[in-house]
Amino acid sequence: MDRSKQNKYSSNEKNDNGDGGSVLNGHFDGMVKRAAGGPQAPGAESAPHRSTSAVMESWKEERTRSLEDNEMSLPSLAAAYTTILRGLGENPQRQGLLKTPWRAATAMQFFTKGYQEKIIDVLNDAIFDEDHDEMVIVKDIDMFSMCEHHLVPIFGRVHIGYLPNKRVLGLSKLARIVEIYSRRLQVQERLTKQIAVAITEALQPTGVGVVIEATHMCMVMRGVQKMNSKTVTSTMLGNFREDPKTRDEFLRLIKS
Numbered sequence: 504m505d506r507s508k509q510n511k512y513s514s515n516e517k518n519d520n521g522d523g524g525s526v527l528n529g530h531f532d533g534m535v536k537r538a539a540g541g542p543q544a545p546g547a548e549s550a551p552h553r554s555t556s557a558v559m560e561s562w563k564e565e566r567t568r569s570l571e572d573n574e575m576s577l578p579s580l581a582a583a584y585t586t587i588l589r590g591l592g593e594n595p596q597r598q599g600l601l602k603t604p605w606r607a608a609t610a611m612q613f614f615t616k617g618y619q620e621k622i623i624d625v626l627n628d629a630i631f632d633e634d635h636d637e638m639v640i641v642k643d644i645d646m647f648s649m650c651e652h653h654l655v656p657i658f659g660r661v662h663i664g665y666l667p668n669k670r671v672l673g674l675s676k677l678a679r680i681v682e683i684y685s686r687r688l689q690v691q692e693r694l695t696k697q698i699a700v701a702i703t704e705a706l707q708p709t710g711v712g713v714v715i716e717a718t719h720m721c722m723v724m725r726g727v728q729k730m731n732s733k734t735v736t737s738t739m740l741g742n743f744r745e746d747p748k749t750r751d752e753f754l755r756l757i758k759s
């Protein structure tokens with residue numbers, strides 16, 4: 504297996520917002536673009552011939568939340584919601600709100616269930632050797648996430664394309680990768696990059712492109728932007744970054 508291409512990606516980490524300059528990122532002012540635990544983790548990309556198993560090891564070390572953790576933290580999480588209700592001037596004892604703290608706590612655990620899963624578990628038995636070298640695209644993957652600044656929903660669609668280098672991933676697994684990273688507290692830029700890097704590390708493809716179009720409730724509900732404003736982010740790695748023809752083909756296909 505030729506891994507010589509892997510290093511190429513390390514110089515391509517810069518987030519690419521080149522999708523027509525349509526990023527409406529006023530919301531992200533002052534954001535640190537560096538993804539925690541992401542591609543720039545010390546040493547993560549520096550080893551020239553990092554084996555797949557080493558990558559898998561790094562995914563195993565990913566922080567996860569167990570079902571027992573959920574159970575244990577539910578009472579304190581519910582108590583926190585009771586405090587929030589009081590802080591809002593509500594009476595947590597009135598009938599309609601009696602079960603709200605528990606419901607809200609359980610719902611929040613569900614909205615963040617991506618912390619309970621690891622990318623490694625998704626990829627197990629899903630990577631195939633295949634002599635296919637045409638672009639693979641899965642578009643319009645539904646995405647529901649939570650803004651880490653305001654704890655309100657971000658939702659939209661994810662489009663993924665890659666050029667295989669003798670390895671492909673089961674198609675449904677691309678949506679699973681989206682699910683795991685989106686069901687966490689997120690900013691859209693990091694989510695975009697995490698998906699692209701996961702595919703890169705799993706398949707070492709010739710190139711990867713990820714585009715996310717999303718609505719941020721913290722923007723539309725607070726009237727900062729127009730109701731229908733969408734935030735578009737993209738990460739292009741490898742050929743998708745270096746070759747305008749490849750990138751254009753990807754962007755054209757996800758719009759058709």
Ligand SMILES: [Zn+2]
Binds near residue numbers: 530650652653654721
């Ligand atoms: Zn927000």
